[in-house]
Amino acid sequence: MASIVLGLGAPLLAAVVWGAFAAPRASFALPLAGVLAVKALVFGAAVVALAAIGHRGLALWFGGVVVLDTWVVTVLRAAE
Template identity: 85%
Template sequence: MTIPAPLGWAAEGLAFVLELAALVALAWWGFTRPVSRLASLALGLGAPLLAAVIWGAFAAPQASFALPLVGVLAVKALVFGAAVVALVSIRHRGLALWFGGVVLLDTVVVTVLRAAE
């Protein structure tokens, strides 16, 4: 079965946008913690940086460490799940639910499309 190229591009493009949105959610969470300015700065910069390092090492298309599909999906669940929890903790439950749903749907589509290649 041949998948139309525009569908693949759209799904992969959305996946990238969702990855960036997860980093933004983690930064938003960190910068809005009711802690000292220094701690808030550390959390706001550190949480997305840690997520990006984990993603790059294990879940990116050119990851440093090759994992089986289940491992890659677990890393994605960890990073995206942390972003959803971050949104809930800053009282954006509707956005968290929407984001989590779109992430789930797009991850399924991208995984199926990549398996069909």
């Protein structure tokens, strides 16, 4: 039962948090540091979950892609 709750609840919570704080049209405006913290929390949880189920290589790859993508998007937005 707990795995079902986690399997459904964790992605739902991540989507709500993302929509409220990190989405381009977020309900609550945060400074850049806050948005980056929310993104780190959501994607960091995904990396930890991947590692916890035994996919350490995939977790490292995904974490690297997230860091690179976030850096590029942040730099490009700052240049606008």
